Amino acid sequence: GAGVSQTPSNKVTEKGKYVELRCDPISGHTALYWYRQSLGQGPEFLIYFQGTGAADDSGLPNDRFFAVRPEGSVSTLKIQRTERGDSAVYLCASSLRPGLAGNYNEQFFGPGTRLTVL
Amino acid sequence: GQSLEQPSEVTAVEGAIVQINCTYQTSGFYGLSWYQQHDGGAPTFLSYNALDGLEETGRFSSFLSRSDSYGYLLLQELQMKDSASYFCAVRDRGSNYQLIWGAGTKLIIKP
Numbered sequence: 001g002a003g004v005s006q007t008p009s010n011k012v013t014e015k016g017k018y019v020e021l022r023c024d025p026i027s028g029h030t031a032l033y034w035y036r037q038s039l040g041q042g043p044e045f046l047i048y049f050q051g052t053g054a055a056d057d058s059g060l061p062n063d064r065f066f067a068v069r070p071e072g073s074v075s076t077l078k079i080q081r082t083e084r085g086d087s088a089v090y091l092c093a094s095s096l097r098p099g100l101a102g103n104y105n106e107q108f109f110g111p112g113t114r115l116t117v118l
Numbered sequence: 119g120q121s122l123e124q125p126s127e128v129t130a131v132e133g134a135i136v137q138i139n140c141t142y143q144t145s146g147f148y149g150l151s152w153y154q155q156h157d158g159g160a161p162t163f164l165s166y167n168a169l170d171g172l173e174e175t176g177r178f179s180s181f182l183s184r185s186d187s188y189g190y191l192l193l194q195e196l197q198m199k200d201s202a203s204y205f206c207a208v209r210d211r212g213s214n215y216q217l218i219w220g221a222g223t224k225l226i227i228k229p
Contacts, residue, residue, distance in 0.1 A: 004160075033216075042205045042219030043161065056216060091160065098215065104149055104168065107217070109160035 002026070004110035006092050012116045013082055021077040021113045025094030032075050033107060034067055035091040043091055049075060050097065082117045089114050120144045120210055122220035129226045130196055138191045138204050138223045146211025150182050150189045155222070156202045164191065164204075193225070201227045 005024040013019050025032050030051055035043035045059040052072045060066075064082075069075040079086055093107040122142045130136040140150065149168040153161040165173055167182035167189060179192040191204055203224050207217040 040221065042207070042222050043217075044219070045213070045216045048216060058213075059216070093161075104151070104166045104209065106151075106163035106166070109162070111160050 004092055004094055004108055006090075006110040006113050008113060009111065010114045010116075012118065014118050015082060015084060017082050017117075019079050019082055019115065021079075021090050021092075021115070023075045023077070023092030023094075023110060025073065025075070025092070026108055027073075028096075029094035029108070030072070030097045031095045031105070031107075032069060033093045033095075034075070034077050035093065037089045037091055037112070046077070079115075082115075084117050087115055087117045120208065120212055120218045122206055122208060122218065124204075124206055124220045124223045126221065127224045127226065129228065132196055132198060132227055132229050134196050135192065135194045136196060136225065138193075138206075138225070140189045140191075140206035140220060142187050142189075142206070142208050142220075144187075144208050144210040144212060144218070147184065147187070148209040148211065148215065150180075151207045151209070151217065152180055152191045153205045153207060154202050155205065161205065196227050198227055198229070201225060 007022045032049040034046040037043045048056040049069045064080045067077045089112040091112045093109045095107045096105040124140045151166040152164040155161040165180040172181045177194045182189040203222040205222045207219040
């Protein structure tokens with residue numbers, strides 16, 4: 001079956017512009033995550049959706065970042081007034097509904113969108 | 119707060135065994151996972167330990183000691199294709215059960 005897909009694979013924009021990054025999760029996965037990864041670092045959690053709702057958006061760095069998942073499948077990460085510091089690879093992952101404690105469902109990652117803000 | 123430490127780089131020879139350590143400091147530990155990421159690729163899941171002990175999956179094994187806040191990934195019979203970055207990531211109550219990731223260990227394998 002198809003894995004997680006992300007578009008575009010690369011996005012170059014100018015400082016101050018608005019960008020949208022799209023994620024198409026694995027069919028049937030109710031959980032969707034957005035991460036940001038800088039060179040030489042691990043992924044940094046941004047936001048987690050369970051179904052259509054943002055169950056945890058504590059990782060969003062500021063109010064320029066926003067994400068939606070209106071139908072519980074595809075998600076869009078939106079960045080307003082981009083800054084050079086937003087340049088990174090934005091990763092999306094999906095999984096079955098995560099449980100607590102020992103009930104762990106592995107996250108499947110997409111190939112990422114490399115965002116460059118000039 | 120939460121923090122994870124792992125070596126930035128490890129070098130090994132093809133066919134050998136290598137261990138990548140991870141120590142963590144968290145407020146409400148639930149489990150330790152390991153992911154592999156090739157250059158330019160997506161992270162892929164390797165293992166998850168919620169309880170103390172060793173979990174074995176083929177050439178890869180993962181160990182956890184909750185009392186020592188320590189875990190490791192063991193790779194045996196190294197192959198060139200194992201050259202990648204390896205990340206440990208903790209599920210923690212203090213982070214709403216989200217994964218907190220280490221900075222990764224780059225594994226370099228020489229023939």
